[in-house]
Amino acid sequence: QTAAAVDDSIYQAWGGKPGIQAVMEDFVPRLQADAHIGAFFKSADREHLIGQLTEQLCQESGGPCQYRGARMGPVHAPLNISLSDFNALVEVLQQSMDAKGIPFAAQNAMLARLAPMHRDIVTQR
Numbered sequence: 588q589t590a591a592a593v594d595d596s597i598y599q600a601w602g603g604k605p606g607i608q609a610v611m612e613d614f615v616p617r618l619q620a621d622a623h624i625g626a627f628f629k630s631a632d633r634e635h636l637i638g639q640l641t642e643q644l645c646q647e648s649g650g651p652c653q654y655r656g657a658r659m660g661p662v663h664a665p666l667n668i669s670l671s672d673f674n675a676l677v678e679v680l681q682q683s684m685d686a687k688g689i690p691f692a693a694q695n696a697m698l699a700r701l702a703p704m705h706r707d708i709v710t711q712r
């Protein structure tokens with residue numbers, strides 16, 4: 588009798604933690620250079636953000652990680668983020684996933700894990 592295992596298929600399809608980190612290393616500079624939402628990230632600590640996002644996506648994809656950073660609501664609420672800002676971030680993430688060769692199904696599976704977070708992140712009505 589084995590214990591029920593966490594489904595880590597998304598984590599595996601991304602190439603594990605090194606694969607996730609490679610996408611985040613592409614993603615954060617792209618965000619900072621983005622014409623629409625780059626300004627939000629101008630003063631962000633690039634290496635810190637890459638590290639936090641890597642832990643978070645590792646956990647969300649079923650990998651052996653525990654995100655210990657700030658909760659999504661408190662960190663984003665003061666930024667007054669709109670749904671269009673959120674969608675712009677998803678587009679940049681899609682560019683990074685393509686650039687790093689993440690299979691399409693694994694891209695969509697990760698996006699499905701992240702999408703519900705808009706409830707905590709988007710506060711501009």
Ligand code: HEM
Nearest residue numbers: 624627628631632639640643656657668672673676701704
């Ligand atoms: C699913 C979408 C998103 C996820 C998973 C996410 C995740 C995160 C995480 C993990 C952090 C780091 C928290 C910490 O330092 O402990 C963070 C910070 C931040 N996020 Fe997001 N976020 C998302 C959407 C957005 C959007 C749409 C914007 C703005 C357009 C945004 C702007 C920021 C900014 C400015 C910071 C602070 C960076 C810094 O100064 O260190 N985020 N986010």
